[in-house]
Amino acid sequence: MTSVSIIGGTGYTGSELLRLLANHSKIDEIEHITSRKESGNSILKIHPHLKSMGYDNLCFEDISLDNINSDVVFCATPHGASMSIVPQLYEKGIKVIDLSGDYRFEDISTYEEWYNLKHTGKLNAAYGLPELHRETIKKANLIANPGCFPTGAILSIAPLVEKGIIEERVIFDSKTGVSGAGVEASQTTHYPNVNENLKPYKLTNHRHTPEIEKELNKLVENSKNNMKVSFTPHLAPFTRGILTTAHTYLKEEYLSIAKDEIVEIYEKFYKNEHFVRIYDNDMVSLTGVRGSNFCDIAGFEVDRNGRLIVISAIDNLVKGASGQAIQNMNIIMGFDEKEGINYCGLKP
Amino acid sequence: MTSVSIIGGTGYTGSELLRLLANHSKIDEIEHITSRKESGNSILKIHPHLKSMGYDNLCFEDISLDNINSDVVFCATPHGASMSIVPQLYEKGIKVIDLSGDYRFEDISTYEEWYNLKHTGKLNAAYGLPELHRETIKKANLIANPGCFPTGAILSIAPLVEKGIIEERVIFDSKTGVSGAGVEASQTTHYPNVNENLKPYKLTNHRHTPEIEKELNKLVENSKNNMKVSFTPHLAPFTRGILTTAHTYLKEEYLSIAKDEIVEIYEKFYKNEHFVRIYDNDMVSLTGVRGSNFCDIAGFEVDRNGRLIVISAIDNLVKGASGQAIQNMNIIMGFDEKEGINYCGLKP
Amino acid sequence: MTSVSIIGGTGYTGSELLRLLANHSKIDEIEHITSRKESGNSILKIHPHLKSMGYDNLCFEDISLDNINSDVVFCATPHGASMSIVPQLYEKGIKVIDLSGDYRFEDISTYEEWYNLKHTGKLNAAYGLPELHRETIKKANLIANPGCFPTGAILSIAPLVEKGIIEERVIFDSKTGVSGAGVEASQTTHYPNVNENLKPYKLTNHRHTPEIEKELNKLVENSKNNMKVSFTPHLAPFTRGILTTAHTYLKEEYLSIAKDEIVEIYEKFYKNEHFVRIYDNDMVSLTGVRGSNFCDIAGFEVDRNGRLIVISAIDNLVKGASGQAIQNMNIIMGFDEKEGINYCGLKP
Amino acid sequence: MTSVSIIGGTGYTGSELLRLLANHSKIDEIEHITSRKESGNSILKIHPHLKSMGYDNLCFEDISLDNINSDVVFCATPHGASMSIVPQLYEKGIKVIDLSGDYRFEDISTYEEWYNLKHTGKLNAAYGLPELHRETIKKANLIANPGCFPTGAILSIAPLVEKGIIEERVIFDSKTGVSGAGVEASQTTHYPNVNENLKPYKLTNHRHTPEIEKELNKLVENSKNNMKVSFTPHLAPFTRGILTTAHTYLKEEYLSIAKDEIVEIYEKFYKNEHFVRIYDNDMVSLTGVRGSNFCDIAGFEVDRNGRLIVISAIDNLVKGASGQAIQNMNIIMGFDEKEGINYCGLKP
CATH class of the missing domain: 3.40.50.720 (NAD(P)-binding Rossmann-like Domain)
Incomplete structure (x- = not known):
């Protein structure tokens, strides 16, 4: 034991x-x-x-x-x-x-x-996002467990970046629950300031930005660090969960891609990944991943301007922190990767 | 299997x-x-x-x-x-x-x-509250799983009733989350009607009243169905959980009882009950039992008027419904009673 | 001016x-x-x-x-x-x-x-509850503005106490929004501790208890300070508002009183009071008084045990504090009592 | 009268x-x-x-x-x-x-x-956004009161569009309270589906998109309908308010613009507008406009990629609907434009 x-x-x-x-x-x-x-x-x-x-x-x-x-x-x-x-x-x-x-x-x-x-x-640390780096993690003695926002953001568009179908500029508009601010009480977490409210913080310089960017760049063929990630988190009136809305633009040559084809790209990319689930938009909820290690992904719609929108939902404390940490432990210790973390969300 | x-x-x-x-x-x-x-x-x-x-x-x-x-x-x-x-x-x-x-x-x-x-x-049904009727449940082929409110209400004062130290009149002022109203949408569950609001419904004739009353009467020695239960539920702006505030009055001869003695009565009564936890009031929360089969009990304070107040917290969908149903299944099938339901609350 | x-x-x-x-x-x-x-x-x-x-x-x-x-x-x-x-x-x-x-x-x-x-x-201060003490307030130079809980609690059963139809023991089970805890951040007001939770605090010794009690005693004919008030506040997951559930017992000789008669007692008692509104239970909400100086009262139901339940709803910061303070100012300055505070609730 | x-x-x-x-x-x-x-x-x-x-x-x-x-x-x-x-x-x-x-x-x-x-x-209708079309409104007999999302979106970047400093592609990521869905109960507004959740709907084809776009195009000098508006609303767990996060990119020649200069553009553009308030980001909240006719604007930050982010906050039922309707009435009837709607937000 x-x-x-x-x-x-x-x-x-x-x-x-x-x-x-x-x-x-x-x-x-x-x-x-x-x-x-x-x-x-x-x-x-x-x-x-x-x-x-x-x-x-x-x-x-x-x-x-x-x-x-x-x-x-x-x-x-x-x-x-x-x-x-x-x-x-x-x-x-x-x-x-x-x-x-x-x-x-x-x-x-x-x-x-x-x-x-x-x-x-x-x-010599491995970046502990198993869906992208499982083989490196297996051999590592030190795991750098990913940030909560990067986990949801990277997974949300990794298949698009690897496939090379979107432009370099991407915008992540994320909405996080208050538990992300930690256990300490502050004006930021004071109930009357959060309740019936929602707003961005660190509008332009959140430190998770370069973490997302460098991971996306790894997925670009012959990357010259082209990806230009803009990331803005919002504090939202719930306790757990991060909903990330990824706004990307299709490259001109892919403007006619069908939604089905986009979904197929995702399903193929994540076909062996237990903890990533692909959904229709209506089926996703933060409660669906609450307390759970799943990252749920949906959206895949393109508008008149060629904007392709994808959303991801995680529990910031589980897939965004402790659950993923145990997933990494399972990998480095040779346990079943799902052991101890194979729960669905506490919905409703 | x-x-x-x-x-x-x-x-x-x-x-x-x-x-x-x-x-x-x-x-x-x-x-x-x-x-x-x-x-x-x-x-x-x-x-x-x-x-x-x-x-x-x-x-x-x-x-x-x-x-x-x-x-x-x-x-x-x-x-x-x-x-x-x-x-x-x-x-x-x-x-x-x-x-x-x-x-x-x-x-x-x-x-x-x-x-x-x-x-x-x-x-020939057994009333499926294992903490009171485990032996009967073991032998039963039909289990009547208790109501959500009765589960929290009965467990909150059962030790007092059995010990005979409170008057016959008891008031349960319960606050339930909206999931208790079920999956169907209605004006009652319409978000703008629930949010930033809280109010009683079925002020005087909720059908869980006689269910609570008959179970408490079973605990009274030589009972002549003396207990006079008044029960009022409130709809509160959260999804899961029932907080029951039990207002009771000590019989005159017990007015000088110390809080420690009351706690001791509870700890003795529930000493073999895994799913009942006795707490200081500050330690109890609905998130502490959210998604969990525990019933947490606290309070035990007496005021100038001899009113003894006790609170209980359960997840209405787990200990108040499906979790308790599985607990009952475990008992009648001879499984470990905790199997499949031994989780703490999803806090925060 | x-x-x-x-x-x-x-x-x-x-x-x-x-x-x-x-x-x-x-x-x-x-x-x-x-x-x-x-x-x-x-x-x-x-x-x-x-x-x-x-x-x-x-x-x-x-x-x-x-x-x-x-x-x-x-x-x-x-x-x-x-x-x-x-x-x-x-x-x-x-x-x-x-x-x-x-x-x-x-x-x-x-x-x-x-x-x-x-x-x-x-x-020489006047207790600033205009509905009970308007004439005294008019002549006073110092107004003691009532506590938030006492305002809702006293108004909820004053007509019953004056009429002499309920027993001496009354229980107020109040639920307050978090703004009642003030602007300072603390563990008590930390969003993840409040959200999806609800619980009592100061179970038995809240200092608003004697304030309620002495005001109710003033309403008793030939009072010997008979009223025995038990009061327990709960912190609930909303920002503004206090819902008070008053549990009283009818005296034996009034057990057959009809709901209509009770409503009539209230309507008569408050017939000149603009800021007290009598409602059917379904019509009351905390949003209905949010931002407003109204105290809404409903309930008036009696159960099998002779328990008569009444609820009141106020905005703790308005009728429970600043709005009532302005109402008092209007009275002592000879302004129209409604001036500057005649708003309905911000519903939804 | x-x-x-x-x-x-x-x-x-x-x-x-x-x-x-x-x-x-x-x-x-x-x-x-x-x-x-x-x-x-x-x-x-x-x-x-x-x-x-x-x-x-x-x-x-x-x-x-x-x-x-x-x-x-x-x-x-x-x-x-x-x-x-x-x-x-x-x-x-x-x-x-x-x-x-x-x-x-x-x-x-x-x-x-x-x-x-x-x-x-x-x-012959006037588009009833007084901040942009007051003179036209004055002479109109029919006012088309703007949509809730367009009100916040248009006002958030109108000064930038008129000044010609941003690229044609803009993304509005809006978060609305549930009152925007109306009084009818549905699965969409069912409390357990909304609470502790947040998600986009109408990801790409919301009908407010062309309304925003045509108004922005009117602000472009020699416009050939160049603006390419992408708009995605999210349903968020509060009752009132719309927070719109506008993601724009500065034209290359304006990349070195300072935040102060951007703020100055806004202050000049809205200098006579009572109902638009310019803020530092930390000072904005949805409760700050709750029940109020103000549109509060903040942000004005530019990141490494030249993305300029602006946010606006309105009450969807007031500035986003009925308050603005009264503002329009005041204008066409020759009343003081602020009459009957000059309230600040109900904060907290």
């Missing part, structure tokens, strides 16, 4: 790891779950909904990394914090799945520019 | 049965799922979120009861419809779990009075 | 005073609006929605009370703060409307007990 | 007309309000929140147009119905404000193509 530890266990991603691992047949133990602030306290103080799920004796610890000997460690730590933790675990030979942005860029300078942080140094 | 069928599979309870059974290790097959209106259609037409969960080839059927040979049949049929279906299955020796109100009353006249329907005749 | 000042203008009650005063025909000027923290800043920084409403040059000030010479001052200050501000204004002969709890109790010891504060000394 | 009638008064736009007209100082009477279905019933049956607002004796009528002699008639009738009603009123010399799409197109063939209806014949 396999033991895991979680670094930084008080947030929503830590909570979701525990929720999903509770029913994972290959995990018999959470060796350690760390928190400086809550050290010594039961995890039920912070995550009371996990009562009676096997964690009633599990406490947060403020522990030295030296003492961690799990097979797998999840770093549910913020950007900037992970890169001071991961190297030590990595060198011990522990398989590490990092949920922060610290190891997502092959090119450190892009990271440093967009995150405005000095990086501690590149490691 | 065990096969099950579902009569009436297009509603929310049918949907939830499918969602939970998809990961139930003892169920290998949905033999039949019926719908007159959707006969011949894939269940994915109505329940698209179940795609890739093992049901992609499952279709609704409009089938004669003669052709049903499952080990267990769930009747997810409305009040009044069940009693025209259940007898035939029951006589064939099939174990039946009926989610309607048709077999919940030992006394048919109470049913006929409150449901304003003529009953087709009493059968 | 009349000039007003607002002490403590950065919260929701300050915001609502400005919103309503902007269209009040008798008020030509906000002389001062104070805030220590935002002193010098435009009120639009905190209340951007008031742009172009006549306040574009209005700034918060941190000003000595000596310099305030308005005809009317609204104290939108918290409990405990008001009593250090009001006396000085009161002695200058300024008419003061205090929105805190500091002057709501004739009996200072009750205040000190429930608010756990030492009071600076009683003043 | 002026009398008005409303044709089709049971929907949300009828309701909002009544709400706003109740406090309009120039309107002393609703002469007639029509409804075939509710004929003879009090308007309070359908709009109970209007009780005590001056309409307690107003009933719906099923009346011949011959009998209508108001100064102004609002047609709150659906697309297709208006064109069978308006001509008769228009010929009698009554000033008509039509809230449907029937008279919004100078070019009937565009209407017929997008609405898939045969038109009864063009009349």
Whole structure:
């Protein structure tokens, strides 16, 4: 049996790891779950909904990394914090799945520019989007778990980019639930400010932009980093989920493509992917993926101007974070990729 | 392996049965799922979120009861419809779990009075609240699955009633999510009518009242049906969950009871009950039981007037319907009672 | 023309005073609006929605009370703060409307007990519920504006109490929107904690309890402070509004009273009250009073146990605070009582 | 004094007309309000929140147009119905404000193509967007009140189009509240389908597209109908409001334009427009315009790819329908343009 530890266990991603691992047949133990602030306290103080799920004796610890000997460690730590933790675990030979942005860029300078942080140094990490990089992930000891917005955005148009039928400029207009802002209370998450409201934030410089762009560029044949990704997230009045509306324009020579042909491109591209589901637009909902590791994709319509619209729906905390992290663990540990995360959405 | 069928599979309870059974290790097959209106259609037409969960080839059927040979049949049929279906299955020796109100009353006249329907005749049914009637359920071939409100209301004060420390008059002020109104659209469920609103309906004559009352009376020593239950449900602006606020008055001789003693009464009463969790009030939330089979209980405070307040939280579609139905199936089939329903709430 | 000042203008009650005063025909000027923290800043920084409403040059000030010479001052200050501000204004002969709890109790010891504060000394204040105390308000220079919960609770059963037809024990089960918690962000108001959730807080010792009780006692003929009020508020997932469900029991001699007779009691009691509307239950909604100064009352049903249920709906920030404050100002200044607050709810 | 009638008064736009007209100082009477279905019933049956607002004796009528002699008639009738009603009123010399799409197109063939209806014949209507067409409106007897989405979309980028600094392709990604779907209940508006969800509908062929496009083309110097508008609305989980995110690309020669210069273009364009407010992004909210006739505009940021993003926020039922209709009435009747509609948003 396999033991895991979680670094930084008080947030929503830590909570979701525990929720999903509770029913994972290959995990018999959470060796350690760390928190400086809550050290010594039961995890039920912070995550009371996990009562009676096997964690009633599990406490947060403020522990030295030296003492961690799990097979797998999840770093549910913020950007900037992970890169001071991961190297030590990595060198011990522990398989590490990092949920922060610290190891997502092959090119450190892009990271440093967009995150405005000095990086501690590149490691040999795989970008943990299994649908695009499964073979690399299998061999990796460090997984950079993708950002929530990039997961939905990349999967939404990867088949179009690979097929080369859309122009270089793409716009992702994403709508995220409030859980994406984390567990800390702020004016941003103050109920009267969110409820009956919806609005964009980081209109032009969200750091997930280059993450999306570099992944799309990998799909372009003979890429010269042509893709020009514009990305704007909106905070919407629900708790979980990201709906991404991808606005793309067909290249002139593909203007007469039929919707069926577009759907076929998607179905072929994702034919072996359990966690990507292709839908008619009417059938997609955020509740359909709520609590689930699925990424649902729909749309595929072209208007008079040659604009091709595609939408994707994910749960930001599952496929956009902890579920995908477990999917990556399953891959690197040789488990069934679906183990512990094969749930449909909690709809309605 | 065990096969099950579902009569009436297009509603929310049918949907939830499918969602939970998809990961139930003892169920290998949905033999039949019926719908007159959707006969011949894939269940994915109505329940698209179940795609890739093992049901992609499952279709609704409009089938004669003669052709049903499952080990267990769930009747997810409305009040009044069940009693025209259940007898035939029951006589064939099939174990039946009926989610309607048709077999919940030992006394048919109470049913006929409150449901304003003529009953087709009493059968030997067990009231399927395992926390109170596990031994009876084990031996039963027909389970009357409790109503959603009664489940939360009865469990919230059963220990007090059994202990005999509260007066006969109790008031349940319940707040339910909109999924309790079913899948059909109506002015009641029209978003602009529900959102930013909350209000009582059936202020005084909800048919769950006598169901609660007769179960509480069973707990009274030498009962002469003394309990006087007043119950008022409110429609609240969320989708899942029932929060029941039980207002009771301590008998004069117990006015000096301490909160700790009350908590102890509950912990003792439910000490073997996995699906009942006792909490401090601050720790309870409807999201903590969302999608889960737990009934969380908190409160236990007494005010200057001797009013003792207790609250319970359940997911109306799970512990209040389909989850409890599977719990009952597990009991009558001799499975682990937690099999397939041992999930915590989807919080946040 | 009349000039007003607002002490403590950065919260929701300050915001609502400005919103309503902007269209009040008798008020030509906000002389001062104070805030220590935002002193010098435009009120639009905190209340951007008031742009172009006549306040574009209005700034918060941190000003000595000596310099305030308005005809009317609204104290939108918290409990405990008001009593250090009001006396000085009161002695200058300024008419003061205090929105805190500091002057709501004739009996200072009750205040000190429930608010756990030492009071600076009683003043001659009128309890500002016009429907019950209009004549006293007319002559007062200091108005203690009622609490939000007491407003809805008292109005909901005042006619029953005055008529003497209900027992002494009454239970108010109230459901409030999140704006009642104020503008400050906290775990309590963190969107993921509120959304899809609903739960009681201060189950038994909310300080609005004695405020309700003493007002109801005033309505009892030859009262010996008999009323035994139990009050429990719930935080519900909407922004504005309080729905109060009053559970009362009819005295034995009135058990056969018809619903029509009860409605008649209410219509008679409130026949001259513009801001109280009597409804059938189906017609009431929180949106129907949203942004409005109305208190809508419905219910009036009696169950088998003699329980009589009444509900009231108000906007906690309007009839429950700033709207009622302006209603009080209208009365003490001799304006038309409806001036500036005669709006229906923003429904849907 | 002026009398008005409303044709089709049971929907949300009828309701909002009544709400706003109740406090309009120039309107002393609703002469007639029509409804075939509710004929003879009090308007309070359908709009109970209007009780005590001056309409307690107003009933719906099923009346011949011959009998209508108001100064102004609002047609709150659906697309297709208006064109069978308006001509008769228009010929009698009554000033008509039509809230449907029937008279919004100078070019009937565009209407017929997008609405898939045969038109009864063009009349001399002014497109009722006062910020662009005030002088024309002043002289008109028939006003085609703009669509809700077009109002927010057109106003959001009109200054950019007139200035000629953006490319021809523009994308409007709009998010609307559920009240836009009207009062009738349907699966689309069923609470469990909307709540915790958000998704596009009419991805590519919404009929508001040509309405936006033709208005933008009017702003282009020497236009050859160059603008290529792509518009996709999303249904979002709130009741009121439309947030439109306009994605445009700067022409190459304007790539170095500063944000301040863009803001200046807007402030100049709208300098005399009371109902358009320019904001920093952080200051905009849908609650800030809820119940209000303001259109708030923000954004103005340019990203690495030359994409310029602008957002607008309106209340779909006010500036997007009934408020704008009253604004138009004020203009054609020579009233103060702000009369009866000068309210800020109901925030929070």
